[in-house]
Amino acid sequence: MRCSKVEKRLAEQELGILSPGKKEALDAHLAKCAACRQVAEEFKRSVMALSEGTDIDPPQDLVQRILRHAAREPEPSAPRYWWWIAPALVGAVIIMLVLYMPAFFGPRIHMTEQEVLAGYAENLEVLGFGNTEVYSEDNASDYEEFGIPPEVAKLLI
Amino acid sequence: MSSIGPETLVRFQAGDMEAFRMIIEHYQEKIFRLGLRLFGQTDEAADFTQDAFLRIFEQRGRYDPKRPFENWLFKVVTNLGRDRLRRRREIPTNDEPPELAIEPQAEQEMLKRERNLRVRQALQKVKPKYREGLALRFGLDLNLQEMAQIQGISLGTVKSRMSRGLKAFHRAYQALGGE
Structure with a gap:
């Protein structure tokens, strides 16, 4: 050796x-x-x-100091599994924002019945049908020819 | 291993300050002495002890009562010590032993204080990863297996670090005058 x-x-x-x-x-x-x-x-x-043990003892007021500080502490931290729940929630919010962003910043999806009718009425005017109110039930098929769904056509009659 | 009873631990987890006081009183010397070995300075060891108990109090909800309390406590404290060692700039240990009248008993006392100071100074010259092991072994009286669990490293790594750490400490201690 x-x-x-x-x-x-x-x-x-x-x-x-x-x-x-x-x-x-x-x-x-x-x-x-x-x-x-x-x-x-x-x-x-x-x-x-x-x-060999050290000759220095902890300060005499240490216990009181710790207890004073602890009394001011907030509630104990959440159990271990919480560490991934917070980021998961943030991720979910981001995904929701991305998916629904067009709803907030794009064209409006929800329209009132009047707005729907008015929208079609404008188109019909462009196509020469004039005011929708003058059309009778017989005109329903005409509406459909112009791509107006039957459900909407009923409202126009 | 734990000498704090299960009822006290239940109360501690519920935020009972009296139970917390019992835990502090039971462990404060050990944690303080661990701090002295890790940081060398009395003030810093006291700050470390305070932070360690506050961390334990804050994380009490994470303690699994099915496991030994002392292992959990030492693990939390060791992690805190490691973080603190990483962040801090190494500060030379300059706690001077107080002047004592040179009488036979006082002389023995003074020699012990000087020896203790040299130990702390020598520990500060040992790399933190080795110092941590030495502090756990000689400050908390842990065996190598317990150290592996608390430090979260393999038994082989503990053995290797401890062997190197002891050698490094011996050299630093002798360089400071030994005994």
Whole structure:
């Protein structure tokens, strides 16, 4: 075993993850290398210092400070599944806007009965039929020839 | 693993401040000492502890009572510590040990304080991802398996990081004078 591997093996030994074979090699190396024995001693002290509890206590008013802040906090955050519900709702609103945008900004779809009749009446005037009010039931087929649906034609009669 | 009873946890989840107080009192030292190891500074460790408990309180609805409370708590706290380490500029640890009269007992005390300060200074020289592992292992006394669960990494990664972290800490500690 090389000296450069010693610290790694010492760390693994400290963590309890050094295999028996490697431990044997480490012990054999330490037995014959004074410099690495010194490193092993220092390593042990480093780990002991790290393990030693700190002498500093939390501030005495810490609990009160936390409770004061917590009392001002809003309600707890929603359960985990909420993280995707909010974006899904936003997505749904965007899709609705895209689909129904023409309804808001395009030509009006909903017309009153009077408006429908007036629209056809204008066309009929252009075609020489004059005022729709003068037409009788017999003219129904004439309307249909000009593409006016029977349902609308009934209203014109 | 958890020493906070299930009734307390139920009350805590319902927003009972007395139950929350019990949880803070039970865990504040551990979290504060974790903060000291992660950040090195007393003030920052106290801020971290406060933020950690507020985060726990805020996220109490996400705790699954079927799972160990302590694992959940440490996971939330570890994630907070990691975020904080990412955001912060490394600040040198300069908490000076207070001057003490040199008497036999006081001398021992002073030596311990100096050693503790060197430990915190040395930890600040270790990469955050290794420091996090060292703080969990030596601050919260977690074993490697528990660390893997809390850090959300494989056991192999924990072993590798811990081995490198210990080596890095040892070198930094010795460079600061060791013991």
